[in-house]
Amino acid sequence: MAGVNKCLKYSMFAFNFLFWLCGCVILGVSIYLRVSKDARQNLNLDGTGLLSAIDLMIAVGSIIMVLGFFGCCGAIKESRCLLLLFFIGLFLILALQITAGILGVVYKPKIEAQVNTTLHERLPLSSQTEEFRQNLETIQKESKCCGLVNGYLDWGNSIPVSCTCSGANDISECILVQGRSVYKQPCSEVFTDYFKNHLVIIIGIAFGLAAVELFGLGFSMTLYCQIGKK
Template sequence: MKYSMFIFNFFFWVCGCIILGVSIWIRVNEDAQEDLNIDSSLFAGVDLMIAVGSIIMVLGFLGCCGAVKESQCMLLLFFIGLLLILILQITAGILGAVYRSKIDVFVNQTLVETTKKLQSTEPQYQTLQMNFGKLEQESHCCGVMAGPTDWGTNLYSKDFKACECPQSYNKPDVCISYDRKNIYKKTCGTVIINYLKDHMIILMGIAFGLAVVEIVGLGFSMGLYCQINRK
């Protein structure tokens, strides 16, 4: 039982590292698009999973030490901490499921202001326009929700290249002809919505998938605690 508990907690610590790494990766990708004014509440579940991953790493180490030293105090702390983590993790999964169903509404609301800034000719919005242009080139999309019209008169600037398709992507399912320009067919609003939904699925999969592992850990820790008590 002792060595089984140690092996379990080692893998549990590795799971904490994975949760923390994936959650930070999702958050960093979101921060790269912060100029798009996407509501940060959409990432409440991700922030919660970062906290969960950090605590799981600490608990995994605590469980390993408690098993090897046969410390009832450490095992009890591990049990209580793991129970709290399980509750937080299920909450994060539920948050992910709730916000995933509302992503379309949130994105449509928050990107309205971005459309106005894309159409502006004022210098303070040039950084936003440059960043959005990079997003268009990387994601092969054009405009926010309505396509090239979201750029207004900026679309006809001689330096404007963001929406234009290169020859290698000049295909009917990727590019369309608009006012004598070959531009990307897909809107960036659709790309952003799909991006958020896909990452919410990753979040929910991690949260609910590892809940089973944590329940096993609760059984191991309490079993070893009772054996030490009888001993």
Template structure:
């Protein structure tokens, strides 16, 4: 029994796109990691860049395994590819469930990480500079407890009385951690959409790889029978 060429090349092109996307994710992640524009505060509270680098590397490896396994009709590589996709799918599903169920714990974890910067005034100049940039951009003051995180309130905390975020004493009262959490919640739908798209791709990859694996097994079995 011959292997279906359509399935074979569909899997190959799927993995080629998978590999290219891994290259893009890895390249962008490394650029952000080494970029001088990286903010110490956001890197600490949202260590997503390191995760993106890891994801990029994993996708690169899996894309290569899938491409090579499809072209060479290698059952071992295809099975390894299938198992890897299955593991990632389960982890993605588990992460989504945990993220929804343990949302409060995630917020507490993030605030606990940011508390390590308090008192803010005693931090190195580069950290203070990054924090002041963050305060200007998000229109907030302090990391966890608001203005009280500072021993001396900087200019970046001061606001115009006409601004909606300006509460009293011409100083932003909301902490930056609350602003970051609100920002995360606003973009949650986008994140879920991306996760859903990845899950669909993983399912297609698993289906194609298993179909090809089964066809190769039948082909090898038929060849062995004929030879015998």
């Protein structure tokens, strides 16, 4: 009877150990993003689905850790049962990642419309709470924008100091209003760019991990067959 290829066996173990570490990193980063609070969350702008994507990444990271453990144990102990569980689990998560990546590509053009719809519900700004307006002013100062959708017009006649465009800024970023220089860009553009950039990262992770997981499927099934012939 043919023996198990030692090179393949330990390559499978090394692959799964790195795979397990990758799951730890994804889980840790995702949990940090989920529990951290920033001004965008305080403005309740999570309706665009970004937090849902982060929740999916938490699930993916957890499953990858479990699968990596199964793969390591299956390779070292030459257990066909663990290798089969690893193969089935990896195949299912691969299908989910490809689906998530395709959905991300399909829905990416709709982000701007979703952001604008959410922000329109916050107008007029005079009807919002003091906390909301303070959070928005913080974003305006940091992101060099003014207002939500219509720029400075969203503030009516009470344009805050955070909209002021100083002389150190590019002149193309400013517009003269009521004798003051204020930021021309509405904050909706900043939010749209933020969500699009993060969605690109999620799509990249989905398809990038898919390529790696194909090697894992090949390793596990080859080792599974070799153990069966031993």
